[in-house]
Amino acid sequence: MNAIVKVENVGMTFDTKKGRFVALQNVNLQIRQGEVVSLIGHSGCGKSTLLNLIAGLTLPTSGAMICNGREIAGPGPERAVVFQNHSLLPWLTCFENVHLAVERVFGAKEGKDKLKARTNAALEMVHMSHAAQKMPHEISGGMKQRIGIARAFAMEPKILLMDEPFGALDALTRASLQDELIGVMEKTGATVVMVTHDVDEAVLLSDRVVMMTNGPAATIGEILEVKLAKPRDRLQLAHDPHFAECRAAILEFLYQKQMKKAA
Amino acid sequence: MSTATLTSGLVTVGPDTEAAPETRDGVTVAKQEAPMAAATVSRAAAAEAAEPSASFGERCSAFLRVVLPPLLGFAFIIGLWAMVAMKSTDFPGPAKTLDAAITLFSDPFYQNGPNDQGIGWNILSSLKRVAVGFGVAALVGIPMGFIIGRFAFMNSMLEPIISILRPVSPLAWLPIGLMVFKAADPASTWTIFICSIWPMILNTAQGVQRVPQDYLNVARVLNLSEFKIITKILFPSVLPYMLTGIRLSIGTAWLVIVAAEMLTGGVGIGFWVWDEWNNLKVEHIIIAIFVIGIVGLVLEQFLLLIARRFSYGNN
Numbered sequence A: 001m002n003a004i005v006k007v008e009n010v011g012m013t014f015d016t017k018k019g020r021f022v023a024l025q026n027v028n029l030q031i032r033q034g035e036v037v038s039l040i041g042h043s044g045c046g047k048s049t050l051l052n053l054i055a056g057l058t059l060p061t062s063g064a065m066i067c068n069g070r071e072i073a074g075p076g077p078e079r080a081v082v083f084q085n086h087s088l089l090p091w092l093t094c095f096e097n098v099h100l101a102v103e104r105v106f107g108a109k110e111g112k113d114k115l116k117a118r119t120n121a122a123l124e125m126v127h128m129s130h131a132a133q134k135m136p137h138e139i140s141g142g143m144k145q146r147i148g149i150a151r152a153f154a155m156e157p158k159i160l161l162m163d164e165p166f167g168a169l170d171a172l173t174r175a176s177l178q179d180e181l182i183g184v185m186e187k188t189g190a191t192v193v194m195v196t197h198d199v200d201e202a203v204l205l206s207d208r209v210v211m212m213t214n215g216p217a218a219t220i221g222e223i224l225e226v227k228l229a230k231p232r233d234r235l236q237l238a239h240d241p242h243f244a245e246c247r248a249a250i251l252e253f254l255y256q257k258q259m260k261k262a263a
Numbered sequence B: 001m002s003t004a005t006l007t008s009g010l011v012t013v014g015p016d017t018e019a020a021p022e023t024r025d026g027v028t029v030a031k032q033e034a035p036m037a038a039a040t041v042s043r044a045a046a047a048e049a050a051e052p053s054a055s056f057g058e059r060c061s062a063f064l065r066v067v068l069p070p071l072l073g074f075a076f077i078i079g080l081w082a083m084v085a086m087k088s089t090d091f092p093g094p095a096k097t098l099d100a101a102i103t104l105f106s107d108p109f110y111q112n113g114p115n116d117q118g119i120g121w122n123i124l125s126s127l128k129r130v131a132v133g134f135g136v137a138a139l140v141g142i143p144m145g146f147i148i149g150r151f152a153f154m155n156s157m158l159e160p161i162i163s164i165l166r167p168v169s170p171l172a173w174l175p176i177g178l179m180v181f182k183a184a185d186p187a188s189t190w191t192i193f194i195c196s197i198w199p200m201i202l203n204t205a206q207g208v209q210r211v212p213q214d215y216l217n218v219a220r221v222l223n224l225s226e227f228k229i230i231t232k233i234l235f236p237s238v239l240p241y242m243l244t245g246i247r248l249s250i251g252t253a254w255l256v257i258v259a260a261e262m263l264t265g266g267v268g269i270g271f272w273v274w275d276e277w278n279n280l281k282v283e284h285i286i287i288a289i290f291v292i293g294i295v296g297l298v299l300e301q302f303l304l305l306i307a308r309r310f311s312y313g314n315n
Ligand SMILES: Nc1ncnc2c1ncn2[C@@H]1O[C@H](COP(=O)(O)OP(=O)(O)O)[C@@H](O)[C@H]1O
Pocket: A014, A015, A016, A021, A023, A041, A042, A043, A044, A045, A046, A047, A048, A049, A050, A215
């Protein structure tokens, strides 16, 4: 088994005004090439913290983070991130937003036409070619998230990291973006780590669901293998007994074992 | 700033005369759109365009709702002025001032020696001083703002100095300008430089400090070069703050130039006011007040227009 990402005994402590805050402790996780892993847990448990560690946006205070056999020392284009709030640059058109990433990754090797073609292909993949010349504030939230995904995929990253990519969207938009993401993942065979708080989304999209205990000092509670054949179809899954089992296991973990104390 | 208070002052005179609640709406909309009494016509046009299917009667009343309150305000002020003028022997009334304005503006660009030039030349030389002082302040202040915003050390080093110097009236710097430059003209430009530089530094620095972390994270994930970070992320996100600084600077600069020119003499609208006072031509002073107000308003609106061009929706 070749793990592309290894998280070994990782701990993360923040220095805050109220003293030291231990967010993560003793986190161990291995992510295989081509695997889709989702992180689920109650809000504030440290999912984003873990994802940012893999991204290299922050560095762990203890333990080791390894990607592709090398210690993660910072962010890099081989680990693309889809941010929760899309983070498109508002002064660039959708095309330019994606092109900025393409240019950075492939600009040294490829000509202008090739870069443009790559950008257009990425927009096409999320069905957003029609909005290429629009500014981000002219399109809907779901469309912005699509552009964010196109930007990440256009970089042809080894690993795609997504922090609640559909968290701010309504249920219908979310479902259609999930379907789109399934298609894109199928096509690219990407390794994906995704934070979510949606149980159905976790089961629908992932090969493994990593369930995190409540913070402070959160760690990985259980890991669930989702043994459903791919590509998955949400309508058929609704009647699948294994889907129901997975769902029940996650719900049980979240609402029985890790019941959140009322704040 | 001063124009906004003026307009709302004028507007409060209006609503009493018309009681319908829609009227109020009309007034609020008008107030928000542009605090600009001179633009009543274009505002009315905008109101009309907003309801293309409205009947003629409705459109008339919408027009009146927008135009009437400012007109009433002006009528009120002019009436008050006429009354005061009637009671006083040396204060000219609106009619006499209008007469004088017509003569004055029929030949704004005459030149009879250095101390007797048309009002057009006076306005232009004031604007030129503002432009130069302000331009140099931008060249110095904006990079300084970037440095202060980017490096905490520079911020802690320069902040106390700026805090002490900023509240000082720029006119206090005039003697130093006179001493250094040994001439009136660069000295008043120097005061403009001093008063323009603070808002420019502080707003730019604030803009740099407030570049959203998300955008910086994007830059880090993409591993953008320092050049790309500056051109694609820092500069565009600081630009709105910079433009606010520029607008505040120009506003103060225009306030200060009048006072500075009164002290230094030469050609300029401030000097002209002082000269007309010595000639006891009070109607010219009143005209100058209007002219200074309108030029200030035009400058501000122009910069607001630019700022709107560079505000990228509400993200
Ligand atoms: N930069 C930081 N400084 C201090 N505390 C932080 C920081 N980032 C996250 N935390 C804390 O760590 C915990 C986990 O946060 P996060 O990973 O954002 O949770 P979530 O699972 O909702 O994504 C929270 O209690 C949060 O307050």
